[in-house]
Amino acid sequence: MAFGLIVGSASLVAQPVTIPIETENHVIVLQTDISNGLHTVYFGKPLAYPNEYAAVSGGYNYNDDNAGIYDAAYTPAGTWNLSEPAIQVTHADGNKSLDLKYLRHEVKPIDANSYLTTIVLKDPLYAFQVSLYYKVWKKENVIEQWTEIRHSEKGPVILRKYASANMYFSNKDFYLTTYNSGWAREMQPGETKLLPGLRSVDSKLGTRAMLLQSPNFILSFGKPASENEGTVMLGQLAWCGNFKLDFEVDSYRNLRFIAGINPYESEYTLQPNQSFKTPSLVYALSNSGTGEASRGLHNWARKYRVLDGEGERLTLLNNWEATYFNFDENKLKGLFKGAKELGVDMFLLDDGWFGNKHPRDGDTAGLGDWQENVKKLPSGLGYLVQEARQEGLKFGIWLEPEMVNPKSELYEKHLDWVIRQPQRPEKYFRNQLVLDLANPDVQDFVFGVVDNLFTKNPELAFIKWDCNAVIYNAYSPYLQKRGLPQSHLYVEYVKGLYAVLERIRAKYPKVPMMLCSGGGGRGDYELLKYYTEFWPSDDTEPVERIFQQWDYSYFFPAIVTDNHVTDWGRQPLKFRIDVASMGKLGFDIVTSHLNAMDRSFAQQAIKNYHSFKDIVWHGDQYRLVNPHEADISALLYVSRDKTRAVMFNYLVNTRYKITATDRPVVLNGLDPQKKYRVKEINTYPGIASTIDGNKEYTGDFLMKVGINPDVTLLRTSVVLQIDEVK
Known part of the structure; x- marks a missing residue:
């Protein structure tokens, strides 16, 4: 040209x-x-x-x-x-x-x-x-x-x-x-x-x-x-x-x-x-x-x-599904020990840590009052940050700074900061309203929430930024005061959010931040200039997540999708960890509730994840078997030099008493001239793999004939590591 x-x-x-x-x-x-x-x-x-x-x-x-x-x-x-x-x-x-x-x-x-x-x-x-x-x-x-x-x-x-x-x-x-x-x-x-x-x-x-x-x-x-x-x-x-x-x-x-x-x-x-x-x-x-x-x-x-798109990500243990709003310092410190035993990088403190006049003991109060709840956290966040550090963990925190509960000091003091029709009954989404980010004072407040946290706790390593409410009764007191049309609100709200994020990134350019919005309500390539990742869905049931992660994968690389192991569903821990390993791995479980075998498996699976995460995050993805069209799902991640790959295989349909994959899965993206060895990893303790890890295949064979991962009712998830034979 x-x-x-x-x-x-x-x-x-x-x-x-x-x-x-x-x-x-x-x-x-x-x-x-x-x-x-x-x-x-x-x-x-x-x-x-x-x-x-x-x-x-x-x-x-x-x-x-x-x-x-x-x-x-x-x-x-x-x-x-x-x-x-x-x-x-x-x-x-x-x-x-x-x-x-x-x-x-x-x-x-x-x-x-x-x-x-x-x-x-x-x-x-x-x-x-x-x-x-x-x-x-x-x-x-x-x-x-x-x-x-x-x-x-x-x-x-x-x-x-x-x-x-x-x-x-x-x-x-x-x-x-x-x-x-x-x-x-x-x-x-x-x-x-x-x-x-x-x-x-x-x-x-x-x-x-x-x-x-x-x-x-x-x-x-x-x-x-x-x-x-x-x-x-x-x-x-x-x-x-x-x-x-x-x-x-x-x-x-x-x-x-x-x-x-x-x-x-x-x-x-x-x-x-x-x-x-x-x-x-x-x-x-x-x-x-x-x-x-x-x-x-x-x-x-x-x-x-994507912010730091070629960089690293932190594995974590989140307390949300382990405690919800019911926690105190001692309970959180107990979870630190579990996170350390698992081998993750960070502990993430979720919703419920703030509010005093209106304590955040549920989702009906406290949102907007961003000071530590003295009953739950009498020693403050700084104490928890240091306790986590002593366990060898980084510490992250949840925020929802764009929103407010009517039962809060912020609402009582700054009603003019809230998007609401003054003549109409208030309509709530998850018991909350949206702050008017068209207003520069509100932008200063939201920036200040983040800035104050880091000023007081400079070792904070991560922010989970939530956004649950939609805009009902759209009306901006600020636009009215300035004589500007109310029809500007939807545009100026987003521009105000960008302005806040620009200020945050100017002062804190490296801190990882997750986009969370009641699940996958947000995830776009303008916001991902400022965030390192996003939360695809509150549905963490692993079979459902296979489908969701498949469909998100058309548009987003695995490094930006946060996948957590939780207690949703009836699938075994191995299945849940295997599914969550196709992105940025996290946990939302009580580790003390794991039996000895599950704990041993989880620890080894995290070590395995650290050995192949670079391929998942930065390699080329190949969707091999579509779960919308078949009884299994299969995805492959290949390193850029085609010397290593990791393949995830899952059973997604048990309705017809499926006993095994009846044919090989044809691979893609390998070097046809190279020789590879295929070995199963993430096997459960005491369970031997049915895959012969000593056999060698050319890339040509694997991309024309394929390999059968032997997915069965007893082997519902199979992870294969593929390495070049030198």
């Missing part, structure tokens, strides 16, 4: 301007028409001769009056467009029409692997412009796309809709996979063939974007999504507030895709000479199925986006 600057105008540009957005294996081609409108003319494999991109549009013949705007690169409303718009405005003079023409573009290299294309569009009649941004990571086949809107009209302009991206695909037949959710049932997939008309996926919850619908999606072209073949897009709107994804099949059976902040109750008043930046649409492209797209997205996330 030639890098440089191209400048034009409606009067000067006689020849079409062609702009390819190229990754290593894919290209999106944009092109101007004779009136300087900008269109998407190609989506597919890169051409061998880039000069031929200019000729692509000549092969299409769309004749009806509105078809000429179907493929607009950013579709305006109010002129001759009859389709779903990407942008809808009211100008300072009250006019609601908008037209956008190509003005100029720039292609700027960032490094050897990435570049940024900026395209400026302008209304010919108004001082109003839109800049389209495409940031490309070529090797990973990942594109981040967003928009900036700016004007210099004589008064404010009202943005009624302001999408992040507007894409167009002429590949026939489109299959969309989306994910509905609920508490403890996150990431439930559903695939459908898109038919003519509009299909929307959205959220109006204000804080927890992923509680009911997910901003993650899979778009497959020509046929349903497949792991190892076919053209697919894996995407996500990186925004933890209200989102909307529109998929519209037009009269030519082509697909228009528009993604951005949900315009629901979010009209935004933009003052002259100010700019509005939309959240990013992040997507990975593949011509070889979802597996390749996932690996590209994982590599991009670890290297370029």
Whole structure:
């Protein structure tokens, strides 16, 4: 690709301007028409001769009056467009029409692997412009796309809709996979063939974007999504507030895709000479199925986006399911000893440690009063931090600083900090309300909660940041006081959260933080700039977690998913630990309740985990057997040099008296020329493996014939370690 600057105008540009957005294996081609409108003319494999991109549009013949705007690169409303718009405005003079023409573009290299294309569009009649941004990571086949809107009209302009991206695909037949959710049932997939008309996926919850619908999606072209073949897009709107994804099949059976902040109750008043930046649409492209797209997205996330994505993570013991709110110093110190015996890195103190006038003895009181409860913790947090250190453990803590209980000192003193309709009865979600992060004073308070903890306890090693409530009765006292529209609240809340996180990371750049939101209510690539990981679900029943972790794995590398061993379900401890080992391992159990055999197994399994965690966290993932389609599930993680791998196999269906896997599981991602030895690890004490660990196989054999992990009703989880024979 030639890098440089191209400048034009409606009067000067006689020849079409062609702009390819190229990754290593894919290209999106944009092109101007004779009136300087900008269109998407190609989506597919890169051409061998880039000069031929200019000729692509000549092969299409769309004749009806509105078809000429179907493929607009950013579709305006109010002129001759009859389709779903990407942008809808009211100008300072009250006019609601908008037209956008190509003005100029720039292609700027960032490094050897990435570049940024900026395209400026302008209304010919108004001082109003839109800049389209495409940031490309070529090797990973990942594109981040967003928009900036700016004007210099004589008064404010009202943005009624302001999408992040507007894409167009002429590949026939489109299959969309989306994910509905609920508490403890996150990431439930559903695939459908898109038919003519509009299909929307959205959220109006204000804080927890992923509680009911997910901003993650899979778009497959020509046929349903497949792991190892076919053209697919894996995407996500990186925004933890209200989102909307529109998929519209037009009269030519082509697909228009528009993604951005949900315009629901979010009209935004933009003052002259100010700019509005939309959240990013992040997507990975593949011509070889979802597996390749996932690996590209994982590599991009670890290297370029997730905080410390190429670093380490802490194994931990959490007290939540061991004690809930019922604990004191002595009980916690007893859990320290259990954590040390297990061999984990850290103890995490969960909810219930704070509040005095309104003690946090349940979820009805205390939230917002972030001082140690003197009855439970008379010696303070500092004492616990030191006691943990003496046991050789780091110490982490739970917070939910965006929320407040009505039964709290914070609520009593600062009712004006709470999102609530003053004339309406309060409506609670888990007995709590949301603080108004549009208010800079509230931002200072939330930052201060974190800052005070670290000032008093500089050895704190981890924060679990929770967010349980949605926004009911949306109303900001701060916006009202400032004379700003209430329709700004949903946007300003998220911007306020980002502002707090920027301050935290400026002062505490390295401290690991977990995103938790009543389970998987939050997990996106904008927040993961500030967090090291997220909590996928409060449902820790291990069979259910196999399915959830499988579906999250399309979009997130294993290093960012927190998986805890708990007492949920009836599966044996071995099964629970094996499942939780496919990510960042943690425990939510009372170790003193383990019998001698379970304790011995857990200690050895943690040692094994430390031996292969680097492969799980930083290696390439291959989904081998889909639990949605088979009686077992199998996943493989391979080191980048292909010398080591670890394979997880689980029985997920016992309804038909399954006795064994009846055929080999074919592996992927190995070196066909290398020889490997396959050995079972994480065997339970006294149980011999049925896998011959002395046999040698070529990578070619394992990737064509495979190996049978021998999953049975007596061997419901099998972990295989694969090592190159030197």
